Amino acid sequence: MEHDLQQTMALLTRTPAALNALLRGLPETWTMRNEGEDTWSVFDVVGHLIDGERVNWMPRARMILQSGESRTFEPFDRLGHLREGRGKSLEQLLDEFARLRSENLGELRGLELRQEDLERRGRHPAFGVVTLSELLATWATHDLTHLHQISRVMAHQYRETVGPWSAYLGVLQCAGHSSA
Amino acid sequence: MEHDLQQTMALLTRTPAALNALLRGLPETWTMRNEGEDTWSVFDVVGHLIDGERVNWMPRARMILQSGESRTFEPFDRLGHLREGRGKSLEQLLDEFARLRSENLGELRGLELRQEDLERRGRHPAFGVVTLSELLATWATHDLTHLHQISRVMAHQYRETVGPWSAYLGVLQCAGHSSA
Numbered sequence: 001m002e003h004d005l006q007q008t009m010a011l012l013t014r015t016p017a018a019l020n021a022l023l024r025g026l027p028e029t030w031t032m033r034n035e036g037e038d039t040w041s042v043f044d045v046v047g048h049l050i051d052g053e054r055v056n057w058m059p060r061a062r063m064i065l066q067s068g069e070s071r072t073f074e075p076f077d078r079l080g081h082l083r084e085g086r087g088k089s090l091e092q093l094l095d096e097f098a099r100l101r102s103e104n105l106g107e108l109r110g111l112e113l114r115q116e117d118l119e120r121r122g123r124h125p126a127f128g129v130v131t132l133s134e135l136l137a138t139w140a141t142h143d144l145t146h147l148h149q150i151s152r153v154m155a156h157q158y159r160e161t162v163g164p165w166s167a168y169l170g171v172l173q174c175a176g177h178s179s180a
Numbered sequence: 181m182e183h184d185l186q187q188t189m190a191l192l193t194r195t196p197a198a199l200n201a202l203l204r205g206l207p208e209t210w211t212m213r214n215e216g217e218d219t220w221s222v223f224d225v226v227g228h229l230i231d232g233e234r235v236n237w238m239p240r241a242r243m244i245l246q247s248g249e250s251r252t253f254e255p256f257d258r259l260g261h262l263r264e265g266r267g268k269s270l271e272q273l274l275d276e277f278a279r280l281r282s283e284n285l286g287e288l289r290g291l292e293l294r295q296e297d298l299e300r301r302g303r304h305p306a307f308g309v310v311t312l313s314e315l316l317a318t319w320a321t322h323d324l325t326h327l328h329q330i331s332r333v334m335a336h337q338y339r340e341t342v343g344p345w346s347a348y349l350g351v352l353q354c355a356g357h358s359s360a
Contacts, residue, residue: 026191134345171321
């Protein structure tokens with residue numbers, strides 16, 4: 001499947017505003033509660049998205065362009081969100097996510113990648129060889145994984161409140177898929 | 181669990197703007213494709229949300245307040261989105277959803293419901309007796325079910341493009357739960 005980078009960037013551009021419109025000012029019942037022990041709240045998820053902007057997506061893209069398969073990506077620290085969230089409000093995290101995403105997309109545009117650049121290869125610690133195309137498509141799909149998780153974590157808070165309708169609400173049948 | 185109606189309305193108020201920020205102007209790869217035969221595209225889902233604003237949530241709330249358990253709700257036509265979407269653009273549907281939701285929330289606020297009103301009962305064609313509280317909580321959770329579905333339908337379009345990362349992306353493990 002041909003990868004249309006404009007299409008990927010169109011989604012990456014919109015995620016911060018979508019989360020902002022959904023989450024800013026919402027009561028904490030929706031944003032600070034999780035699905036049980038060792039699961040994430042919406043607040044945690046936004047911290048994780050920030051962490052990805054800092055240490056995952058563009059650093060890995062740069063490594064592919066600079067070093068190809070000769071260097072292996074740093075493993076992504078799935079607890080990095082704890083560092084990002086400490087002492088902050090959700091509103092501060094939403095601002096920070098929007099700022100970092102905008103900077104990263106600015107850098108990505110500046111690279112003026114062509115189709116042949118998208119085929120350049122890097123080395124993932126678990127998967128082995130991956131392409132820049134796959135990395136950038138994953139960046140956008142990772143946004144969707146966490147939008148999927150956010151809607152599920154929020155819906156969980158109303159599991160009892162909806163009464164018998166819980167049987168009809170698909171999101172309440174979703175058991176989650178790993179932690180995301 | 182006590183139902184805080186302000187909390188429910190805070191979410192209902194935000195959904196149209198969140199969908200607008202996520203979807204307006206997105207390439208059609210994201211918005212017009214589905215998950216296979218007899219499944220919904222993002223466009224279909226927004227049509228379904230409009231249909232709910234017209235024929236489901238507030239009409240049922242009014243029926244509970246006016247007729248209690250003596251009248252059974254009309255079954256919800258799950259193909260009503262086809263009628264809503266015909267000849268329209270996604271942008272028109274987003275505008276229509278925002279307008280109808282705003283009108284409905286205005287009407288809901290005007291009812292000045294108290295805690296005892298939330299305990300009033302109606303009759304659902306499949307579940308039997310339900311409360312106004314459960315109906316209104318379901319309205320908000322139904323938004324989340326379809327945000328969950330939208331993120332999954334969009335991610336499906338990149339299932340191949342992400343390469344080996346598909347194993348790590350939770351949304352791609354989600355098989356869906358009924359059609360939502």
